[in-house]
Structures are given as structure tokens and as C-alpha cells.
Amino acid sequence: MQFFHSAPTAPTIIPEECSAENNSVTVAWQPPAQSHVEGYVLELDDGNGGDFREVYCGIETICTVDGLHFHCMYNARVKAFNSSGEGEYSELIGLQTAEVAWFTFDPILSGPGLQYSEDSTTVTGEGWEHRVALGSVGFSRGVHYWEFTIDKFDADTDPAFGIARIDVTRDKMLGKDDKGWAMYIDRQRSWFQHAGGHEQRVEGGISAGSTVGVLLDLNHHILTFFVNEEPQGAVAFRDLYGVFYPAVSINRGVSVTLHTALDPPSDSEET
Structure with a gap:
């Protein structure tokens, strides 16, 4: 039970389960082996090679991030944590948002009548x-x-x-x-x-x-x-x-x- 007392190792991103649609991206990952995990932190850069920022913190192993910029390549990385600390980051995955926007009316956002x-x-x-x-x-x-x-x-x-x-x-x-x-x-x-x-x-x-x-x-x-x-x-x-x-x-x-x-x-x- 030695691994309970150390920070987790890095999660593994699952490329075939990651995707980009319109201006949203979905990132999926596997839990690190032989590690006690209490949660994950997913980070994205700004789509322009800039700094990373936290976009999700929780126990799920898949996350969809909406409202991104169109026609941008976003890099994503994820790390696990427990009460002993944070683990190493996964390898990066790059996801390209759509070049042009496809959208509809949104009846929920719109007015009555x-x-x-x-x-x-x-x-x-x-x-x-x-x-x-x-x-x-x-x-x-x-x-x-x-x-x-x-x-x-x-x-x-x-x-x-x-x-x-x-x-x-x-x-x-x-x-x-x-x-x-x-x-x-x-x-x-x-x-x-x-x-x-x-x-x-x-x-x-x-x-x-x-x-x-x-x-x-x-x-x-x-x-x-x-x-x-x-x-x-x-x-x-x-x-x-x-x-x-x-x-x-x-x-x-x-x-x-x-x-x-x-x-x-x-x-x-x-x-």
C-alpha cells in the first residue's frame, strides 16, 4: 500500500476518444496505474501557443470545454492529485477547432413569442x-x-x-x-x-x-x-x-x- 503515501503518476490521454467539434474540444484520459487519485486537473492553452489555464478540476476522466475560439489549435494536458500532492502532467494533445462556425438559433437563449x-x-x-x-x-x-x-x-x-x-x-x-x-x-x-x-x-x-x-x-x-x-x-x-x-x-x-x-x-x- 506504499502508493497511498505518494503523489499520483501521470494520467494517459486517450487520443481516439478526444475530439473537436465547432468551437468545443473533448479530452479523455486513463487514470494512472498503481496510484491513489482523488481528482484531476485539466489545462488548456489559449489556442495561440500561450499560457495554460485550468478548465476542469474533478473526478471524471473525460471533459468537454465549450466556448473556445474558432480556427485555433489548442493543447491540452492533465494531471492527477491526492492528499500527498499533485502528480506529473500527461503528454500534450493538440485539438483543432473548426475553421468556420456552424450554428443554429438557440431557443433557450432567445425570447418568447x-x-x-x-x-x-x-x-x-x-x-x-x-x-x-x-x-x-x-x-x-x-x-x-x-x-x-x-x-x-x-x-x-x-x-x-x-x-x-x-x-x-x-x-x-x-x-x-x-x-x-x-x-x-x-x-x-x-x-x-x-x-x-x-x-x-x-x-x-x-x-x-x-x-x-x-x-x-x-x-x-x-x-x-x-x-x-x-x-x-x-x-x-x-x-x-x-x-x-x-x-x-x-x-x-x-x-x-x-x-x-x-x-x-x-x-x-x-x-
């Missing part, structure tokens, strides 16, 4: 009041582009498209509070809106069958919009830092479908 398709890619407004729907992933760096197809647009209303903080107001048009940045648009024209102020009126509207594109460039911290793959005005918002979720606000008479993991229109390279 909206109807979702079974796969959560289409949302339909049910009431007269505007309601905000959020995407299922948040972005804090990188360049991301997604589009909405206007499936139904038979009301005198202006859906709003853009980005939001996780704590955006859900029962107002997107951009009415300081947690949302949006372009709202009708059949003839559009405006950019944030914190209740709207500016930069641009001629050209939408109808059923139109597409609205949202380009979030967090390398340059800007947001731009496209209608039918053509730029809709100049850069809408600048100085965007932090975590942003794809967002849309709609009401009765509007239905939109989300398309993700897209390349930006070629015009975007000039903005």
Missing part, C-alpha cells in the same frame, strides 16, 4: 411585438459571416439583423438597447441601430426571397451588412470588443432561415 423549426435554423414571429432570437455560439475573435433568407415578409414591419451580448433585451427590436448592434430594414430602405439611436439610412429593401448577410470582423472589430450579397452601406459599427452572439429580431408576418459556415462575399474584402 417565436416559433422555431425542428432543426432550429428557421424562426417565425408570432406576435405583434418584436422578439430577439440569438445564435447558439458567441464570437470574440476571427472573421465570421452568416446569412438569413427571408422566407416570409408580408407585414408592414422591419426585421433587424446583427449581433448582441448574451444579456440583450429580448422583447424589443434588436439595437434598441446598448447590448445590440443591428441593421433594421423594410421594403425600401435600412438603418443601423445601437442603443436606440439609428443612423446611415441606405436605400434598398427586402422582400420574400431576399438574403441578408452579416459580416463580423473581430480582427478589425467592425460589423458590415449585405443584402442579396451586395454591401448595404459602409461599415455599420466599429470598435467591437468582447463576446457577440448572432441575433435577429422579428415579429408577426416574418420568417427567416439562418445559413452558416459561409465565405464572405467578395465585396467584403474592400471594406
